[in-house]
Amino acid sequence: MLQLHHADMSTCSQKVRLVLAEKNVKAEEIMVDLATGAQKKPDYLKLNPGGYVPTLVHDGYAVPESTVICEYLDEVFPEPTLKPADAMGRASMRWWTRLIEEALHPANSAVSIAIWMREGLLKQPPEARERGLAAIPNPGRREWRRDLVENGVESMHFAAGLQTLDKLIGDMNDALAGKPWLAGTYSLADIGFAVYVNRIDELQLGAALFGGRSNVVRWLDAVRRRDNWRAAVEPYQHAPVLATMKRLGEAVKPRVAEVMKGLRG
Ligand SMILES: N[C@@H](CCC(=O)N[C@@H](CS)C(=O)NCC(=O)O)C(=O)O
Incomplete structure (x- = not known):
């Protein structure tokens, strides 16, 4: 039996659902309410020691x-494959998926907190906010989050996140010159990057990061046109959440443009 513990609009959950949908595999869905901290409850920590979604x-x-999880699903349900046929293609795919862990996910978290999530967090009573921070065991990570919540787009971690995203989107644009997908064929690399590039767009950062990068724009359009996107992302989107991201993203556009100018010189 296959069960997926996940959350509707979490990028990491979207990734796994995209793989399941591409393979036409159904899992029992167990929703984890991130807003109430269900991911940090002892029973869930037995499945996922970090206290994150998703867990398969x-x-x-x-x-x-x-x-x-995505690699596991690709092994257990091999058809259609989500890995390039040759070793070089697979190395290229893993280069990209490694960048997700190392750089894309943390940078996306920084800009998401600074632009969007902080609004809700700042409405919490201070004790509740402190409890949430205290649940983060790593002190560096805890202070990183505190700074983003308190200072939003003025946080140095926001500028650092934006710089990382700018580099990654530029690299993607170069890699996509003359080819449709990051590692040659549609693969786990495209699925992994798609959910974050889509989130960048939802946060209204496209004007700052996609300008002059037509290969990325074409690629984003192509990933969104696939059947798996319609099955695994669209039905889980919440219109009020998208509207909040849009409102908050629009509001910081002038500041984002200034930060980008400072970064690019
Ligand atoms: N490296 C992990 C990251 C998981 C992660 O950060 N998940 C977010 C949602 S996208 C989460 O559970 N956030 C809740 C929290 O930080 O407590 C993965 O790829 O699964």
Whole structure:
């Protein structure tokens, strides 16, 4: 039996659902309410020690980490394959998926907190906000988040996140010159990057990051036109959440343009 613990609009959950949909595999869906901290409850931590979504449970075996889950699903359900046929293509795919872990996910978290999530967090009573921060075991990570919540787009971590995203989107644009997909064929690399590039667009950062990068714009359009996107992303989108991201993203556009100018010189 296959169970997926996930959340509607979490990028990491979207990744895993895209893989399942591409393979036409159904999993029992267990929604994890991130707003109430359900991901940090002891029972859930037994499945996912970091306290994050998603987690896949296959015949009682828990697989945490979206990139690991996606590779696992591609092995257990090999058709259609989401890996290039040759070793060089697979190395290229893994280069990109490694960048998700190392750079794309943290940078996306920084800009998401600074632009969007902080509004809700700042409405919490200070004690509740402190409890949320205290649940983050790593002190560096805790202070990183505190700074983004308190200072939003004025946080140095926002500028750092934007710089990382600018580099990654530029690299993608170069890699996509003359080819439709990052590693040659549609693969786990495209699925992994798609959900974050889509989130960048939802946060209204496209004007700053996609300008002059027509290969990325074409690629984003292509990933969104696929059947798996219609099955795994669109039905889980919440219009009020998208509207909030749009409102907040529009409001910081002038500041984003200034920060970008400072970064690019
Ligand atoms: N590296 C992990 C990251 C998972 C992650 O950060 N998930 C977010 C949602 S996209 C989450 O659970 N956030 C809740 C929290 O930080 O408590 C993965 O790829 O699965």
